[in-house]
Amino acid sequence: MKYQLLYKDSVEKDFHYLSKNKKEREKIKAKIEFVLSKNPYQGKKLKGVYKGLYSLHLRYKIMVVYKIFKGSVLILAIESRERSYKRKSLLSNC
Numbered sequence: 001m002k003y004q005l006l007y008k009d010s011v012e013k014d015f016h017y018l019s020k021n022k023k024e025r026e027k028i029k030a031k032i033e034f035v036l037s038k039n040p041y042q043g044k045k046l047k048g049v050y051k052g053l054y055s056l057h058l059r060y061k062i063m064v065v066y067k068i069f070k071g072s073v074l075i076l077a078i079e080s081r082e083r084s085y086k087r088k089s090l091l092s093n094c
Contacts, residue, residue: 003037004072014078018062032056032064032075040066040073 015025035042035056043056043066053076056064065077 001071003040003068005033005037006072006074008074008076011075011078018078018080028058028062028078031058032078036064036066036073036075040068 015029018028019025035058040054043054043064046053046055046065050065053065053067056066058064061080061082063079064075065079066073066075
């Protein structure tokens with residue numbers, strides 16, 4: 001089953017924080033779409049206040065936070081490791 005991917009409006013801004021290079025951003029987005037559209041359950045279930053959400057780590061420094069619905073995946077945030085440590089809450093923009 002292929003899942004439809006939906007993006008929260010603020011995710012576009014998240015992509016710009018990852019890389020200033022447009023081709024690099026497109027590669028990251030393509031990788032996210034490839035992985036999550038096939039099997040979004042391969043990500044890690046989050047706990048505590050983030051219960052019901054999943055995270056997926058791409059490469060070693062990019063984290064994608066998303067929620068799975070019936071037949072679709074809503075991507076809530078994409079963060080670099082450095083940026084997520086600087087912020088108090090990963091989902092402060094959600």
